[in-house]
Amino acid sequence: MAKILMKGNEAIGEGAVRAGCRYFFGYPITPQSELPHYLAKRMPQVGGVYLQAESEVATINMVYGAAGAGARVMTSSSGPGISLMQEGISYVVGAELPCVIVNMMRGGPGLGNIAPAQSDYFQATRGGGHGDYRMIVLAPASVQEIIDLMQDAFDLADRYRNPVMLAGDGVLGQMMEPVELGEEKEVRIPPRPWAATGRTGGEKHLINSLYIVPEDLEKHNIRLAAKFAAMEKEEQRWEDYLAADAELVLVAFGTAARVCKAVVDRCRREGKAVGLIRPLTLWPFPVKAFQPLLATAAHFLTVEMSMGQMVEDVRLATRECRPVYFYGRCGGMLPVAGDVYAAVQKILAGGEAK
């Protein structure tokens, strides 16, 4: 099948449709508006529902309702809109419902700006809403990878009956790359015996996050924690790019990882042993990727489009056995290869303070 040139945001939309998603509730915000724009056209073509809500608060509650009724459902937004959704996300986790939430991150805090950033890492991986919860966070780095990951996003949401977040940034949403869409497959959505589908005389299905008796809520929390532990065990994903023999290992995700790959390429051409670990799941963080590297790598350098958030997970994953340095640009600015290369040089020369 021929390749087509597609924007990242459009690829999310097409990937979702191909994964069997037929319900999208959203509200426009740059830099993800091409996604609702695409689905406004595409959903009616496949008999799906596209609805622009009056706010992000309404959006996430529509997702909650649709998921509770058994739909394969998605919403998307960027920073400020995702913040508005946090209460609803917590409810969806509490009620154990599957859905996909897309955050094409932009500069913050507050209204910030519309330029690309990765500064919602804490919010995504620590649970931006209230209560004791986790969710799988996927971080693609190319338009093709978006297409490939969308099916997984919905399947993982179903497997664990938990929201899955796809975390990108403005660059990834706006850039165009060739993609191979492949054949459209028939999608099998797993049965949802728990869904609230009307009074049909069977057992009662209650979609709810209220456990008013503390003994009951504790049991619920322990059951949820077992699910999160299973995710941590089974779902860590990462790309290892020449890290096995690297003296210095870069750690970056999404667009920052693309920039770092260019730096690794340059270093390798010059004979410097530099590699990259690119987390594909921000949560669960791919701790497993770091275990063998503790025997081979002398330094780690985390590169982010923030003031340093994932770097804390890298320090945990390396148990601080090795120095973990940080380089970041923020506020919508991008790290450029030349500057990351300079930071690498400095560390290799032994001149960088932790």
Next chain:
Amino acid sequence: MFQAILIAGFGGQGVLSTGQLLAYAGMLEGRHVAWIPSYGPEMRGGTANCGVTIADRPISSPVVSEPTTLIAMNRPSLEKFEPDVQPGGLILVNSSLIDIKARRTDVRVEYIKANELAEEIGNSKVANNIILGALLEITGVVSIDAVEESLRKVLPAHHHDLIPVNRRALELGRELMREKGTEKR
């Protein structure tokens, strides 16, 4: 082959679509390509630029921070991005709208009165493709045929009558560089 091309100008000058055309042509020729816009809150009249990478190996970073070629469609773009061009690179200046010269001496600079030339061939909107034609001649990054093929795919059918004048613009750019006796690099 690795070309990282930065195209910059005013919003409304067709900077983003010219970049898409180039990326599309690269894809048709089987290259790895990436297109990345700077997106601002402005519409027409604001600044706009996009980076296009075309390579024969997978593209590590789509971010064009050190272009091999800069196409400057207006003066602020030349002033802003000239320092970033790689040594030995290329700057194509739309001298219809830019009344200053580039300062760099370690890059090749070509001045093209694209707007006047576009008027001369009967359509002021094809200025970009005159410069694109010059780029193709100097760098050989894609063929004119691939760009024409891309136009056919990107333009809706009711605009296909514009393809011949666009082709003429590409060829005019190519001729301008040939007249200078340039060699492909």
